[in-house]
Amino acid sequence: MLPLETLLPFLGIAIMLSLAPGPDNIFVLLLSAMHGTRAGLTVVLGLCTGLLVHTAVVAVGLAALLAASAVAFTALKIAGALYLVYLAWQAFRAPVGALTTSDTQVKTGKHMYLRGVVMNLTNPKVVIFFLAFLPQFVNPERGHVAVQLMMLGFVFILAALLVFGSIAWFSGAFGRVLMRSARAQRAVNWFAGSVFLALAGKLALSQR
Template sequence: MIDPNTAFIFITASVLLALAPGPDNIFVLTQSMLQGAAAGLLVTLGLCTGLLVHTTAVAFGVAVIFQTSAFAFTLLKLMGAAYLLYLSWQAFRAGKNAGGNGDKPHLTGRSLYRRGIIMNITNPKVSIFFLAFLPQFADPGAGSLSGQLIVLGLLFIASALLVFGCISLLAGRLGRWFKQSEHAEKVLNRIAGTVFAGLALKLALTER
């Protein structure tokens, strides 16, 4: 059982961490501006689903593999970097087609949700972060450690869902303003493409 005071401190820390600029909230921001608030919310749900995977990995010790195995860590981060580069290429391509006769890529809700999941689970730093962060708030004398870690993970996910949801709504409104101008829409897509490429480079250069 998680002590209420501990839970309050943990939720406060989780909200602050979710607000701090990082790959996940930047990803939500760019997707919301490009595709709209609803798209950002679907990406957020995907990211939070990915956090469920990381929570489970930490609770059952799987995250230790990424902390101790250089090969597993490198393989997963390169997969994530490759996916981000693919999204960067898509954004630049959309920027060229904006306002023109070319077909703009249409993303289904399932595609957006999948983007969020892939973005999150291919970042091994998330598992390692959870492995370092969650146990600090768990008490071995208060019951099952795995159970406490799962509860803490769910509280973190709820905090991220709230913060990222607000980012989606605000960025979606800003994106609508950009799309009123053909030139601004092209610039927005190019900015997004640059951000994705930057995130890919950052992830590829990440060390354990």
């Protein structure tokens, strides 16, 4: 069991890291502005599910294999870049105008949740970051290392929920005002598509 003097500083660092501009929080900001707060919060749940998977992978030691395998890293990196290109294509083609009730339900349910999961899991840098970051707060004298890693992962997920949830809330509220204009909707869609393409290029060119 990790003491509070370890968990509280870790929570503070995790919040600061979650606030730093990166693919996940930019992803939440853009989709919340485009589809609303509820959609953004659903994406956040998907991203945090991905973080849970990354935590489990690190806890059982599989992350070390991924970090050591150039083929696995490249394959996951390419998959993530292609997914971001797909999101960019969808943003460029997004319709302009008021969404129907059925459209809103689709975009705030399973569809958005899976977007968050895939977005997080196809970024190999997340699991490698966890592999490098979490063990620094582990003390083998305090018990099973895997349990400590899972605890730290849960605390990091809590920080992500707080930060990403806040981003989704405020961005969604701003988006509701912005989306009253068809011209503004079109501009947001094209901006989002361009950002997704830029993130895809950055991921594709990234090194371990």
